[in-house]
Amino acid sequence: MSLSDWLSEPTNWVFLVVGLGVAGSAFRVVTSKNVVHAALYLVATLGGTAVLFLLLSAEFVAWVLVLVYIGAVIVLFLFGIMITRAPIGYDASLDNNRRGIAAVVSGALFLLMSWAAIDFFGSEPLQGIGEGTSTELLGESILGRFVFPFEIVSFVLLAALIGGITVARKDATPAESEEGV
Amino acid sequence: MTLAPVLVLAALLFSLGVYGLLARRNAVLVLLAIELMLNAVNINLVAFEAMLQDSLATGQVFAIFVITVAAAEVGIGLAIVLLIFRNRATANVDEFSLMKW
Amino acid sequence: MTNFLLAAAEEEVHSAVEAAYTSGFWAEYAWIMLVIPWIAVLGIIFFGKRMKYLGAEIAIGMLAFNTIWASILFILNITKGVVYEGAVTIAEIGSNLIFELGWVVDGLSIMMYFVVSFVGLVIFIYAVGYMKGDVRVTWFFASFTIFAGSMLVLVGAPNLVQLIIGWEGVGVASYLLIGHYWEQKENSSAGMKAFFTNKVADIGLIIGAIMVGVTLGTFKFSELSNAAAEHADSLALVAGMIGALLFFGAMGKSAQFPFHIWLPDAMAGPTPVSALMHAATMVTAGVYLMARTFPLYQNLAEDIRPWMVAIATITLFAMGLLALVADDIKKVLAYSTVSQLGYMMVAVAAGGYTAGVFHLFTHAFFKALLFLGAGSVIHAVHSNNMSDMGGLRKDMPRTYWTFVIGSAALAGIIPFSGFWSKDEILVTLGHEGYTAVMWIAIAGAFITAFYMTRAIMLTFHGSYKGHGHPHESEPVMTVPLIILAGFAAVVGFLNIPGVEFGGRGNFTQWLGMREVVMGDHHPTAPDWGMAAIGLGAALLGVLAGLALFARDKATQQERDKFEIPALYPLLRRKYYMDDAALGLVWLIKAPFARAIDWINDYIIDGVVNTMGFLTAGLAQLVYGGLDQRGIDLGFNAFAYASGGSGERLRRLQTGRVQQYASVFVGAAVMFVIGFVIFG
């Protein structure tokens, strides 16, 4: 499939625009010198991802992503940032001094994974795009075939909730002395 | 629309996540990077689901699970960061050193 | 070389002698002598402080009792002959190793019982006067009694193990009494030196005893003697080694060169201690051991005897020279003692059992007398140094005359006791073919007479150089002097060849050990030629001493330097032996011990601690992951493993959390790439 063929499809244009946006904002998430900005860039990334999900006809997941992530998690993050009084604004010390290694490693990882993706699924067409997955199917699937993992996840969530409260409670501070042997 | 570009995008997000994980000092930012990586996984799941057209929509189901777990992880992770910050007045990963022998 | 056992006649004589001996009540209950000193020790420790003489009564009473008992045995031995051996088994290991405590009563041990008890009694009485007003009279008598008890255990020992018990016991008593004035470090160091030197020599005694025990299956002297007499094959193989080792042990206690170094320092103890232990009895324990095991040397361990003779000869001559330059009167006597011990040892080593033991016997009296006399002088002038004395003849007539008698006996002037015993040694040496050694011994006699004349001149003649007005000591001290002087004068007659007392010949016959008939050379008539040579040497020494020291001179050092300039530095430094010994001890204590300590703390413990830290790090790694404080494994485990070793290190290591992750991810990538390319 040539580039012109690919470009002749309108959804691909949409994907291109959204994908570049996602990639760009994701890049800013990990490079921004401002904690709040980083969090907001993550919002953009996630929003882009939601659009992508819509393109891939996964509406339900897309809305879950928007609601849970953008609605809850990011808010949590912002709270965390506020509470830890991370400097809101430019802060050069947000990165450590091993960015080079990190860049090389992640670059290599990226090359490897994209090579693998292209090599194995290079021209795999995506069928049925735009048809949409019925929420009913998802519901049946989750509460039918996957009910057990679902229950476990709910437990994990509960445990995380309780754990988070326990850990962050003010009076549950660890012993003052760390003189242990 | 083909699969490969989506996968490449996911790989890019994952790699950026790894970069953030390795290069960031602030614990909150490290958590953000982890979110990026999880998100890349989600994209993969959904994309493969779109390719395979599974009758159970397994990919999407698992994407939802991942989102749930990610939420849990963020919750507990931030709680820890908070706690450490309260005791140590820093959220920098390389200054966490709670135990001495 | 006399082989005293004529193989054919041996059995016959042996049984005949055995039949003639009797035991009787006094011998069968002789263990009482060995036990009551220990009861006395307890009595002194618990009740001594409350008594009028602070416990001396108990000690003296005990020794008086023992003296009577020993005298009875002595008389029985002279008239009838006494032999008895009894023992209590204190341990049996398997069937072939038996430890016993017991008592042996025969000529040799009776002689020693008598010497220890009698001389001890006299010296204890003297000590009551000498120690009056001392800081620790009770403790002094307790230790002294420990000594008496140990010495009796030693001489009464029927086996080597008991001998070792007594041997170390007298060593401890010596340590305690030399360090009696332990407030000064020199004194306690002298005690330590004595104990330590002896302990080194004891290695020989202990290993020798072990070899005897393993080879013969018993530690008994009687068995040892029988085995030696019968040339037991098993014993013959190791006899030379055993002989050398036992002699090594004896060298320590009897202060033979080069173990003599402790004895002069031992003079730090109170004078009665020097008199009884470091002159009369304890130091002769080595000679006693040689005499006890004499058959071994006589029959099996012949090849080491020349070495023994050589060591004893060095001792008797070289140590006599040291007595020439000492200023401390007790040191003069101490070196003299070492020299005389050399005489005893040379006699025993050359094969003169009787000669050696007889000299031991006479020496006990006259040397104890000399020490007590010196003590009396020291008591009067409050100084040990002869440079603080002089002219005491008029102030202390009784001390003077007894001292002169003692000196005459020591120097070998006829008819005092030393003459007879020394003469017998010279005769034995001549007879056994050690002619060169004999001439050295004669030269030694010259030196002996010389230094004793010097001591008398410097102490009792000339003008008084000390402070205050010296007075004659009180009777409690002078009466013992007179008693000992009497004995020192006459005991020599007991062994005039050909002269008999009682019913059983003279000293030579009384000493006969029960196990084997002593066949060493003992002349039947006096050897007047040898006597003349020996006496001549002694008189020459006296004359030389008079010539040099009759005139009063300003200081000690001046005189010495003037007279013997070449030898002086060497002798003043005691042949550098003490320095060598100190160097050795320092070497062990400082670099060696410190090195070991360093190795322990840094290397062995270092390894241990490293393992500990690593393990703890690992534990923290695991624990950290589970910690309820929620410390995230991925973030901090490595940080914990690294431990809190400084801010800088910590930063570096915490950095490694992410560094490790980099490596981890990078490695995974590389691995997959490699797998893709090559797989």
Place this chain on the structure above:
Amino acid sequence: MEWFDTWGLSLIVFLPLVGALLVVLLPREQEESHKWISLITTGIVLILSVVAAANFDFGAAKSFQYEVNESWISAIGANYHVGVDGISLPLLVLSGFVTLLSVIYSWNHWEEPRNPKAFLALMLVLLTGMNGTFVALDLVLFFIFFELVLLPMYFMIGIWGDKSERVLPVFGKTVSVRLYAAIKFFLFTLFGSAFMLLGFLALYLNSADTVAGRTFDIPALIARAPELTMLPVAGWIFAGLFLGFAVKVPMFPFHTWLPDAHTAAPTVGSVLLAAILLKLGSYGFIRIAIPILPEQAKQWAPVIAVLAVIGIIYGALACLAQTDMKRLIAFSSVGHMGFVMLGIATLTDVGINAAIIGMVAHGVITGLLFFLAGSMSHRYHTRDMDRLGGNQKLMPMLGGILAFTAMASLGLPGLAGFWGEFMALLGSYSPLDGLSLGLFRTAMVIGAVGTVLTAGYLLWMLQKVNLGEPKAEWDDQKFHDADKFELAAWVPLIVTIIAIGVYPKIVFGATTEAVEALVKTAFGG
């Protein structure tokens, strides 16, 4: 007395546990009752041990007496099997004896943070562990008691130990002396006993061809020794047992926990540690390692002998470099246990008898030395020998006892310490047939040199601590000499030292036959 024949030993072992329970149940304020309960319990235990010794059939010392063999964990064939023979009897009596004296001594000697209740309870638990180890005839039982001993001692050191801090060499870390020592002690022993446990399991797995027949029973394993010792893995099994016991003894180079633990431990802790705990290791060698794997014992004997001799010299030299009195005494244990191990390494009846009497003698002598060192540091508040001196003048009675004990420790003939040393040397002059004569005789000579060094450091210690004029810093202080509780604890030890020294048959009477039988079974002849 029929019940005694069967349950007497169990009473000796578990009565202290009951006592500990009582102590724990009573409220903390009732110190007097705690003390009395402990005293009565240990007293009864000692009396029972003495009764056991009195009723002991010395004619049959080689067989186990008062034996009880009940099924316990049938799934793995572990039995509750206890009994004493001539080898364990002296040690059993010793442990009751020393513990009783420790309780008496403790009456008015408490280290901070006092808490007599906990301390006494731990001491009683310790007694259970020690007695249990000496009577256990089943490997599982043995292991449990062997490990049970660790805990109370760990807490004793960790809680009542030295409160100061020290800087570790090499690492430059500052650690709390007591915690460091406690953990080191615990980990070291645990490290060794892990290997020991592996050895036990390997023995169990090879103890029979069928699963049902497998057993942890020590006499049964000894009976099977000829097959066991031929196993290909037997060498590894012995190595495991060796490691476990050698750490406990401790042998060079596994000894470094000992000086730290002794120095840091409270007085009574050091006493019990020196007097009894160290004996568990050498007892294990005699009871388990040698009779079950005789061939391996033969192969390892030269190694043990060499390590023992190194320990003797090493300990003595290390002593000479110490400035801390307690640490010096601790290092002296390394040397003395070296003699014990040298005796064991000879694999002869003489040598093993030497080891047992050496163990008993070291128990009473070094125990007493630690009592004295503890009492002295109680009064001077320092153990630095450079600051001490003139103790004989300040406290004549205590100084006299110290001098006596030092003399006993240096192996003075006529006192208890002599026999162990002398007979160990005697044994190594003629070790078991097949062992290298040259090596063992060299070991004998070096060991004899070791006695000289031993005398050296003990006399040196006496000179520094006891003799001389007291330092100026003590001028205006009042020192009270040994009090009645101290004397009550020490005099029995002194009497024992003299009694064993003069009449070693007290110990040998029980051991000889048992040891002879052991050697004969293991090595024939």
